[in-house]
Amino acid sequence: MAAIATVLVASACSSSGSSSETKQATLSKDGKGKKITVWLMDDAQKGWPEVLDAAKKEFTAQTGAEVDVQWQTWTNYTTKLDTALLSGNAPDALEVGNTQAAKYIEAGSFVDLTSVKGQFDNSDKWLDSLAASGQSGDGTKTYAVPYYAGARVLIYRKDLFAAAGVAQAPTTLEELKAALTKVKAANASVPGFSALYLPGKNWYSAVSFGAGGFGVKGVIAKKDGGKWAGTLSDPKFVEGINTWNDLQKNFSTGGTTVDESTQDALMAKGNIAAIIGNGWELGSVVDPKTGDPSLKDKLATIALPGAAAGQPTPAFLGGSDLAVPAKAANAGLGATFLQIYTNTAQQTALAKHAIPNAKNLVAAYKAADPANKATGDAAEGQTWFIPNSPQWSGADETALQNAFSAIAGGGDVAAELKKAQETLVKDLNG
Template structure:
């Protein structure tokens, strides 16, 4: 899922689950790709707002197909998807955030991907993995999201910092230097508690070799590596290097602009926000790959896939439209419209994607990014980790105790 909005998981009733199971896969061969037809598509957030323009271009080259795009807000996306799937009325093509796909694939609501048309090797590994569930692929990578380090270069000079931190140890050392020498309020912004805190924690967890679920889906959140990562993460709060709490709707770019938070870990859309809202910062900030720990520089992978409803009567046309959106040319075009990072490797070989120094940093980070395996209750699983992190950063639990509790809870949630 992208930029996102904090989205709560909605628990399905037994009746909904039964309805979904009953309706899955009943679409049959459906309408041929060349027949006159209307293709329904749901896309979320900014993507939903922009996709209509691309659909019009596609329609000109495919006059037999009318694309009906419905923008859906991320704040209501899950509820709408659940209701539509339960009624057997999912659109032909639907954008799936990473935390959703396992849930809907498990219900039988999604059509497996045609892997003779869409090939795994054409996409970044973490992007492809987000579309997989239970040994099958249900989503074609549309765009990929990751996190890098943003830092104030002007304040770094004042603090005596010559270059971006290369290691996690350097990161904390630099955070302290910003505070003590450049007199910033904090050294680094990381989320201390609340919904989706886990997204801020992932780079620290992955870079030391930890995980929430291993590659087989087994919970491992209380491993020694994970405990080490959480102890280190919480040390920023305990040392006063970051905020212990932040108000709802907090915008880190404001504190980045004032210098109160001279470093933060953020996604690609942050660059546009800074450039647009704080033009006076031009030349005073930069991005860098995340600092490395024992397993290197490893960031989180997010983004979205495109999936076809199992009940769609327009699967051939849906497949063709998804191919148009996810081939290298379509991905490069989508980047120019949205700044979403292409999930297709070949899209990075031309134009600005191939030559811009900052984009090379994003590509480098995507290459080493990791994602959590898809699970039907993934949002609930990550919420248990949010709670564990908050308990430690707020001083009510040790990292070991908090993660032991999360491990026990997550064991009851995995399939």
């Protein structure tokens, strides 16, 4: 995969040095007798098939064309996509993870949708971080359309909180600290107990606290005069990480060398009162195969509290985008399908299952299930995203993991963040 990715980016640089010369979008209704191919993750097949069926029906009614959805899985998806885009056998529309989009945008692999963006429902209200992931690095052009999102929240044992005398969910960081102090004291005899599980390598959670002090624009790094400049050493970011560090030192037994990948299973064992995770992890904790179903009525979720009530700590917003490959045989029809699949009607229906792509539709998501309130609140609030660059890689995530692991182990906060920043800036600037 790395070799193919290198070819993609190199080909873009050798031709134009940017994605500015990529194919411009059109919206076509001329589809009589045609069939378009769409690649979607099987999340839709399992979670909201009725939404897709409605979009396909409407698309055929408007264009005369049929839709062949080819189901994909995230495993090895980028390898398959890289190969298809290079060989010219790309589908007419596709789904891509929001952390993957920048590479393809830089390589000129997607159609430029800027000129037709205004014809997509709610495009002026798209979720900030999800919209940014589909844009050019300078934010002036749109190449991918937000599809749906997931947000990290605080998942906690309301029974353990209540037993410790915490009757109401905390609304600020100070209230959270006070609650965790009581929960920790009430469970002092439980071996390895974590009032809040914050393993050292869970950099997503750590950076959220940094963003809470610094702000969500340019978290980790930002463009400055055409070059990337690091923001990890900003005093306000460092201050936020000090808050995270205090929490992990005082309330977590997560250790310094592990990440969040096992936290759901550990919480199910009973010695963790709270974790920071994606909303769907609540289901993982109570899964009969991997967790403890008896905890179902004992868990609750809230947006991670921030400095003031009603101002949650910024959450990392993950999710998916939709795009039209530049070499698609039916690019105009592909764009029209995406327009229909993301219109208000379809996104409102999708909101029964996942966070929709626009802020004005999140209310429908929260109304669908009381359990959705926390992730909906997080998505409506400030969210942050990784530097929108094709140069972002797993190596950068490792640098952040190493930094927070070292901090959790007693390392100097400012020094470790500066070290990570130097690595990240070097990578981002090629």
